[in-house]
Amino acid sequence: MSGNGASGSFGTGPASGYFLNFMFMFIVFVTSTLDHALNFIYKNVMIYALIFGIKMNRNWPLIPTIQKLDRQFLVAGFAAQFKPNEFDGIIYKRWVGKLELWLTAMSVWHITEGPSLGPRTLDEEKAFKTADSLFRGAVISVLGENIVDTHLRLTSGKEIWDTL
Secondary structure (H helix, E strand, O other), X not given: OOOOOOOOOOOOOXXXXXXXXXXXXXXXXXXXXXXXXXXXXXXXXHHHHHHHHHXXXXXXXXXXXXXXXXXXXXXXXXXXXXXXXXXXXXXHHHHHHHHHHHHHHOOOHHHHHOOOOOOOOHHHHHHHHHHHHHHHHHHHHOEOHHHHHHHHOOOOHHHHHHHO
C-alpha cells in the first residue's frame, strides 16, 4: 500500500466507493421504468451527494493545512522578529523597551545585572563571557552611527547598558 492509502488493484482504495455508488445508481436507473426514473434520480443524486459530502468532509481538514515539514521553529528566527530598529536618538523609551524584549528573547538579558557574586565554575564563566559578547554585539548592532562610537570602547555588556 502506498503512502496515500490507494492501492494498485481495481475496486480497492479510496475512490472505489464513489465508483461503486455511481454504478449502483446507473444500474438501478437503467432497469427502472421511466415513470419512477425521475423520482429515483432525484433521491439517488441527493443520497450520492450526501455520501460524497461525508467522505470529502473527512478530508477537508487536510486540504488547508499544507505544511512545509523541512522548516523548524528556531529561537534565532523568533528573536530576529523582535530586533528593534537602529536607534538614532528619537523615542528612547519605545526603543529601549523593544531592545529589552529582543535581548530577553535571545536569553542574554541577565547580562544587565553583571556577573554573579561568589565562586563560578569554568563552564559558568565561559557561558557568561559568551553571553556578554552576544549582548554587546547585539546592542551595538542597533545603535545609530552617531552613538555607536562612544559605546564601542566599553568592555562589558553591563557598562553598555548602564550608559544607555
